[in-house]
Amino acid sequence: MAKTAISLTVNGEKVEALVEPRTLLIHFLREQLSLTGAHIGCETSHCGACTVDMDGQSVKSCTVFAVQADGADLRTIEGLAAPDGTLHALQNAFREWHGLQCGFCTPGMIMRAWRLLQENPHPSEAEIRFGIAGNLCRCTGYQNIVHAISAAAATLAGASKEAAE
Amino acid sequence: MNEIGDTRAAREEKLQGIGCRRKRIEDIRFTQGKGNYVDDLKLPGMLFGDFHRSPYAHARIRRIDTTKARALAGVVAVLTATDLKPLKLDWMPTLAGDVQAVLAGEKVLFQGQEIAFVVATDRYLAADAADLVEVEYEELPPLVDPFRSMAPDAPILREDIKDTTEGAHGKRRHPNHIFTWEVGDREATEQAFRAAEVSVKQLISYQRVHPSPLETCQAVASFDKIEGELTVWGTFQAPHVVRTVGAILSGIPEHKIHIIAPDIGGGFGNKVGVYPGYVCAIVASIVTGKPVKWVEDRIENLTATAFARDYHMTAEIAATRAGKVTGLRVHVLADHGAFDACADPSKWPAGFFNIVTGSYDFPVAHVTVDGVYTSKAPGGVAYRCSFRVTEAAYCIERAMDILAHKLRLDPAEIRMRNFIRREQFPYHSALGWEYDSGDYHTAMKKALEAVGYQALRTEQREKQEQFRRRETRELMGIGVSFFTEIVGAGPSKNCDILGIAMFDSAEIRVHPTGAIIARMGTKSQGQGHETTYAQIIASELGIPADNVMVEEGNTDTAPYGLGTYGSRSTPTAAAATAAACRKIRAKAQMIAAHLLEVHHDDVEFDIDGFRVKGMPERSKSMKEVAWAAYNAVPPGLEPGLEAVSYYDPPNMTYPFGAYLCVMDIDVDTGVAKVRRFYALDDCGTRINPMIIEGQVHGGLTEAFAIAMGQEIAYDEMGNLKGPSFMDFFLPTAVETPHWETDYTVTPSPHHPIGAKGVGESPNVGGVPAFSNAVNDAFAFLGATHIQMPHDPWRVWKAAEALGLQK
Incomplete structure (x- = not known):
């Protein structure tokens, strides 16, 4: 099948690639770029295991074509920690609060939470639950994920307050 | 032997051993997208x-x-x-x-x-x-309804075996019949029913569901x-x-x-x-x-791939008017689909369904199970369950409520009257099991007090009056569930898979620097084995858990084991882990004694090393002993410090728990809202409370999904209706209730560290708690049994059937 050239930014790095028009973004990320953090759980946009951030929005990369990401700025779980390896507050909080078990939903869940906390830095429990409703978890029952996101929000708020002072 | 000033508490803290809320090792890679699936x-x-x-x-x-x-x-x-x-x-x-x-x-x-x-x-x-x-x-012509499987005119599905009258589990009565499994005393049970002051009988169906792990x-x-x-x-x-x-x-x-x-990425039996x-x-x-x-x-x-349940259970209880049970009879029609692809221990075509007497002291019981073929996918796996145990728990917990309702007794009260008492353990059940340990009355009392049970019942009665007076269209249901599980398959005397005994194993090597690699025959799918096995090793050997690497899943390096399902890892491989550690510790004691120049009987293990009895200042840390194991072993002893254990458990373990669910149901929409869910689990010794709570949260969420909406349904042509997450109910964070967890600790007497396993308890005990809550809400209006799943449409229909939608 004829291929299309795309050019985009992934985790801060320029990427140029040839893809089939039908190639899904999740397969492009996982197979062409070897970024295997995001997973495929359902192929119907329900589970959110494939969630990545595209131009400031959470997207389910199993229902986005790679060609639609042409020119986009993408961030995946692999690009969440600081360049020096320091983990993001969400990554720490998920571990601290036992917000994961099998780990399969975790990259998508954390990337969704990352965007959620930018949309709403001080979410209530109900807002967190609604904000991650597009991401299914089969292991945790969500309770500890909600705790983790809430805790990360507090950490980030503390950090930004410190920076302001 | 320790840094100066270290107290005993500080030394123990450093180990991160049994009982502490150790953070998971696995999470370091999973939170960075570096898992290896x-x-x-x-x-x-x-x-x-x-x-x-x-x-x-x-x-x-x-x-x-x-x-x-x-x-x-x-x-x-x-x-x-x-x-x-x-x-x-x-x-x-x-x-x-x-x-x-x-x-x-x-x-x-x-x-x-x-x-x-x-x-x-x-x-x-x-x-x-x-x-x-x-x-x-x-x-x-397809055959979808299992109740039609053995009809004389039913289409023959398995032509490959249509003339075979002898199956893997005995005689077949019909080309679509797989097996009949019978357990218990038929005659004595019939006698109990003849003599019964009261009895109840109900068909209780557990619909077809699917484990659907995210991967x-x-x-x-x-x-x-x-x-x-x-x-x-x-x-x-x-x-x-x-x-x-x-x-x-x-x-x-x-x-x-x-x-x-x-x-x-999750297994749940799939x-x-x-x-x-x-x-x-x-x-x-x-x-x-x-x-x-x-x-x-x-x-x-x-x-x-591998559905679960599709069990149609006709339960009968015989009892006295005072609510004391005198007999249990259950017949099950088991829909196995096109092939019998259950993953039960070989001798158990219906798994451990004979745990169906539950937590109650039934003097006699009799169970028959007929497995049949239908035109549906094969399976019948234990979805977060130890081999048909969740079916059994649902059956008995619904049936006890139905009996309570008939006798106008409170569901909690009828359970208290019939519990196996603490002094009866080890308890021999009428269907052949030896329950290892339990204290049901204490657990139930704690649970009832925690939720303020009597006050809830008072509120419920007031609500019922308001409903009768047409002042509200909301009903309140209180679901009581008290489950006893049977997990940890299992002893070689009765458990094998294809002839391989269901032991499990651990191989532990202590390296010269005191770092440890441990390999087990089990395989984590999210349960956190890398974290918890290390905690056991830390407590047993006195080496910090952070110095232990746990590896599973590679058959070249791991010792032979039967894997992880049926809550068996803790009862079997964790036992093997402790047993292997004790072999290592015995050798380490010889080496320590040699280093301390005393007889090995004169040294004792103390947190993180050995000390001379009565002379605590003369000691050797396990780390020092590890080094010495590679250069200064006593004469006649081989160098090295490692052990392997293949642990054949002497018995199953029997975790139990008391779950209470408070639900508000809108009669006009059929929407059931969980107001409160309290789960008390007794899984014996608690290795990592954080992980236990996580397991309970997850299992309860799966139970909620099953009870309140999950179904693998077929139309009359055998078309699967809704085979995607569009229709198959997996709750999101919005629908999922808040979970309250609690515990009692009744150690298993036969397990080296007293642990029983917990992964499946919340699913086993959770489903009846939700279903009993829905049924309890409608019971005062005359409902006896409303079938699962209790999605809003079906709840609305149940209300309609009671004449409430006028």
Whole structure:
């Protein structure tokens, strides 16, 4: 099948690639770029295991074509920690609060939470639950994920307050 | 032997041993997207396989034409039953003693059955080519209703065994009959019912559901033609068994088969069995000489691999007017689908369903189970359950409520009157089990007090009056569930899989610097084994858990074990871990005594090392002993410090718990809202409370899904209705209730550290708690039993049937 050239930014790095028009973004990320953090759980946009951030929005990369990401700025779980390896507050909080078990939903869940906390830095429990409703978890029952996101929000708020002072 | 100033408490704290809320080691890679799941694997030259599947539930195959599929550029091979037949791989044995078609050649027996396996250079091409396979069918009448399976005019499904009257579990009465399993004392039970002051009888159905872990089933097979070696990475809850079965099926010597289960994205029983996808990937790799990856999609997962339940239980309880139970009789109609592909221990065609007497002191009981074939997908696996235990718990917990209702007794009260008392343990149940330990009254009382049970009942009565006066359209339900599980399969005297005893194992090596590698025969799918086994080792050996690396899932390096399912890892492999540690500690004691120049009986283990009895200042840390094990062992002792244990448990373990659910139901919409859910679990010794609570949260969420909406439903033609997450109910964070957890601790007397296992308890105990809450809400209006799942439509219908929708 004829291929299309795309050019985009992934985790801060320029990427140029040839893809089939039908190639899904999740397969492009996982197979062409070897970024295997995001997973495929359902192929119907329900589970959110494939969630990545595209131009400031959470997207389910199993229902986005790679060609639609042409020119986009993408961030995946692999690009969440600081360049020096320091983990993001969400990554720490998920571990601290036992917000994961099998780990399969975790990259998508954390990337969704990352965007959620930018949309709403001080979410209530109900807002967190609604904000991650597009991401299914089969292991945790969500309770500890909600705790983790809430805790990360507090950490980030503390950090930004410190920076302001 | 320690840093100066370290108190005993500080020394213990440093170990991060049994009982502490140790943070998980696994999370470090998972939170960074660095897990290693099967589909992450990429091998040079790797091909992709995909299935062409049957659209019909029952049809004869007239012709399979793969010409167009083969002609597509990029297609390397197309396998059909004809290709598998010369290899004797067109059929494979199931764990339940049946056979299952790997690829259907003559007949299809369920919608979605595998017919052709297409192998291509990328997954998109494989999917394209799978669509190009042409099959000509002659439609046959499907058999969807299990109650019709043994009708004289029922269509015969399994023509391959239609003349076989003797199955793996005895006589077959009908071509669609698989087995009859009987346990208990029929005559004494009949006598109890004849003499009963009261009795109740109810058909209680547990609908067909699916474990649907977020990661589907998948494998990569790579056959090395030169060495004759096969390596398979796959979603295997029981990798060693897969290797043995693989060797038997393929004829490849077992030592030349390498089975690797990397990180697994949830299992819940879905990943115990062997599926056609695994076999086809292996054959395709042998045929093409290249690695072949097979990844099922979600629709395939829900359609074809391992459903759970579909148990139709007719329960009868005999009792006195005072509410003391005198007998239990249960008949089960078990729908196994097209093949009996349950993953039970071999001698147990209905698993441990004979735990159905539950937590109650039934003097007599009798159970019969009839397994039948239907035109549905095969399975019957233990979905977060120890072999039909969740079915049994649902059956008895619903039936006890029905009895309570008939006698106008409170559901909590009738349970208290019938509990096995603490002093009766070890308790021999009427259906043949020896319950190891329990204290049911204490657990129940604690639970009732925690939720303010009496006040809730008072509120409920007021609400009922308001409802009668038409002041509200909301009903309140209080679900009581008290479960006893049977887990940790199991003792070799009664548990094996294909002849292999169900022990489990640990191999532990202490390196000279005191670092440890430990390998087990189990396989975590999210339970946190890398974290918790290390805690046991830390407590047993006095080496900090952070210095222990736990490895599972590679059959070349791990000792043989039967894998992780049925809450068996803690009862079996954790026991093996403690046993191996104790062997190491015994040798370490000899070395310590040698270093301290005293007799080994004169030293004792103390937190993180050995000290001379009565002279605590003379001591050697385990770290020092580890070093000495490689250069200064006493004469006559071999160097090194390692041990392996294959632990054959003397008995099962019997975790239990008291769950209470408070629900508000809107009669006009059928929407049931969980106001409160309290779960008290007693899993014996608690290794890591944080992980236990996490397991309970997750299991309760699965129980909520099952009770309140999950169903694998078929239409009358055998079409699966809604095989995607669009329709199959998996709750999001919005619907999922808040969970309250609590505990009591009644250690198992026979387990080295007293632990019982917990992973499945919340599912086993949770489902009846939700269902009893719904039923309890409507009971005062005359409802006896409302079938699951309790989605808003069905709840609305139940209300309508009671004349409430006027």
